[in-house]
Amino acid sequence: KRQIHLVFEILMETSVSKTIKSYTTSTSGDGSRIKPVATPRTVVITRTAHGGGGNSTGSVVREVEMRRSTGALSSVNGHTAGVHNGVSNIMENREKEKKDMRDLNERFANYIEKVRFLEAQNKKLANELATLRDRWGKETERIKQMYDVEMTQLRKLLDDAMKSKAELEVKVNSLEETVDELQKQLDAANQLHNSDREMIDRLNSQVSDQESELSVLRRRISSFESDHSRDKAEVQRLRDEIRRLRMDLDQETLNHINSEQEAHSLRDEIEFLKKVHDSELKELAALAYRDTTQENREFWRSEMSQCLRDIQNEYDNKLDVMQSEMETHYNLKIQESRTNNTRGGAELQHTKEENIRIKQQLSELRDRIPELEARNAQLERLLEELRRDNEEKLRDWELERSSLRKTLSDNQAELESVLVELQTLLDAKLSLELEIAAYRKLLEGEESRAGLRNLVEETMKRSSDYETTRVIETRKTNAMPPSNMGIIKGEMSAKTTYQRTAKGNISIQECAPDGKFLTIENTGKKREDISGMRITRNVDNGRQIIRFTFPDKTFLEPEGRAKSIKVWARGLKPPGSSDMECNENTWGNGANIHTVLISSDGEEKATHTQRTVYQSN
Structure with missing residues (x-):
């Protein structure tokens, strides 16, 4: 100095x-x-x-x-x-x-x-x-007198804390054993529930197979009935067609008879006209013979012969044309009538055979209907019994599960309270040990001012180093309330809540608080295709938005290592890992983070929400 x-x-x-x-x-x-x-x-x-x-x-x-x-x-x-x-x-x-x-x-x-x-x-x-000269001896003496009493009390508190710690350790061990036993019982109940569910699924599949077979038979019967009604309509139509064809045949036959009669009358008329013409020719010839002049007779004879030949040829031609037309027309009509009769008969025969076959199948199906109905009734009774048994087992299982869950929650609450109390005692013990060490050094360095200053600085440093962060985290999903994380440091406290939702078998299992990775998991029993699905992560209401789309041919298996997949931030994926990596350096961190998994059709499949609220104590 x-x-x-x-x-x-x-x-x-x-x-x-x-x-x-x-x-x-x-x-x-x-x-x-x-x-x-x-x-x-x-x-x-x-x-x-x-x-x-x-x-x-x-x-x-x-x-x-x-x-x-x-x-x-x-x-x-x-x-x-x-x-x-x-x-x-x-x-x-x-x-x-x-x-x-x-x-x-x-x-x-x-x-x-x-x-x-x-x-x-x-x-x-x-x-x-x-x-400093005035305060040199008085302050040290006062501190010594003040802390002697406090150190006695602290030693007593430390002994009590050690006793409580031993008792709590014994109690914690017993509670852990109880929790293990309850967990084993819960696993056994889950196995029984899974076996019952598998049996129910198997019986449901059998019932669905029988119902599908019955529906197939009913559809076949309905199709046969519709075919039968269609065949009946076709038979009726063919009968009407045959009736119409018969009427047409009768009409054509009548027309043919009338035509033959008309042809016969025309032949008679032609014969009569021939006779008349012959008589006229004879008369004309007689008149020609009566002519006195030889040239006139020859002239009239040649002219008359020519006229008669022309008339005869004209009548013969007309008669031949009419006869050929009538023969052709009636031949066509007769041929058409015969063809229609033959085709109608063949179709009628085919329809009769098909009708007989359909009647036989229909009778066979009608004979099988009572048997199938009896079998269906038996299966329905069996299904109803299985459903009742399953409902009873489910009720028993739910009651047991609720009781186990209640017991587990009580044990967890008690365990958490014990852990909190134990942590408080450990903190108190550590603070007491630090204070005892500080007082000891204070008493040892009483006569040295430099030593006192170093002691104060060291004590302040240890006190600042002792300020720790304690994190208690509990996760619950689906019907359970969201988990809580309490962070205590100095005079600030923060409460973080997590909430997950899922539509289907794919869920967002985990989001790293430091924004390093996300985990997508398949919670079902089938293989899930997540190709084209995209992840959208909104940090602090739009302050940072990260998007990622899964490539084609990306699947999640129901079990094994491929049951879940991690999507790391860029540059953070471990070497040799088969996980994926996004193009962003981080997934972001903040006080309000909302993560959504959207399918390729734009449907929201799963969400993960993280909210943190800071408070001053």
Whole structure:
């Protein structure tokens, strides 16, 4: 420790003593002569500065003595020159002295300012030293007396805490064994439930197979009935067609008969006309023979023969045309009628055979219907019995599960309270140990001020190092309430809640709080295709939005390592891992994070919500 005592008291008094040179004139002999009388010149400067805060005094005295002597001049001119030289020298010396005085005054003023600053610093340190001397023994004694009582109480509390700790450890071990037993019972109940569910699924599949077979038979019967009705309609249509064809045949037969009668009458008419024409020809021939002129007879005979041949040819042609047309028409009608009758008969025969076959199948199916109905009724009774048994087992299982869950929740609550109490006791124990060590070092370093300061600094450092973060996390999903995470550090507390939802067998299993990865899991018993699905993560209401789309041919298996898949942030995927990696450096972290899994059709399949609320205690 260095103690500075600088006390100056300077009296600012200046005395200037000057010896002034004088000149005397004396007259002797032949004339008057001027003789300068130069006496020594002495300048004395005494400066005394008064200062506060001390008893010591200091003085600075500067004495300047100048001596000059000159001889007597023999003449007036020489005396005048000497006077001028002396005056100029005196003026130069005065200017030089003034300049030196100014420099000395400035240096002395700076020195005075420095002295005043050091004086104030000295006064402050003297006060601190006096205060520390006053507090040196009293503070240590008071601390010792105060902490002796507290250390006795703390030792007692520490012993009680150790006893409570031992009791709680025993209780925690027993509770852990109880929890293990309950977990085994719960696993056994889950196995029974799974076996019952598998049996129910198997029976449901059998019932569904029987129902599908019955529905197939019913559909076949309905199809046969519809075919039968369609065949009946077709038979009726064919009968109507046959009836119509018969009517057409009768009409054509009647027309044929009428045509034959008409042809017969036309033949008779033709024969009659032939006879008439022959008689007319004979009459004309007789008239021609009665003609007296041979040329006229020949002329009329040739003309009449030509006319008769023309008429005969014309009638023959018309008759042949009419006969051929009638024969062709009636032949076509008869052929068409025969063809229609043949086709209608074949179709009618085919329809009859098909109708007979359908009737046989229908009778066979009708014979099988009572048997299938009896089997269906038996299966329905069996299904109803299985359903009742399953409902009873489910009720029993639910009751047992609820009781086990209640017991488990009670045990977990008790275990958490015990852990909290144990953590509190451990914290108290650690703080007591730190305080005991601090007090011990405080007592050991009582006589050393430097040791006391180091002890205080070390104690403060340990106290700051002891400030820890305690995290308690509980996760529950589906019907259970969201999990809570309490973070306690200093005077701030934070509450973080997680909530998950899922539509189907795919869920967002885990989101790393530091934004390193996400985990997608298949919770079902079938293989799930997640190709084209995308993840959207919204951090703090749009402050940061991260998107990721699964590539094609990405599947999640119902069990094994491929049951879940992790999507890491860029550069964080472990080497050799088969997980995926997004294009972002982080998945983001904040106070309000909402993660959504969306299918390729735009449907929301799963969500994961994380909210953190900070509070001041």
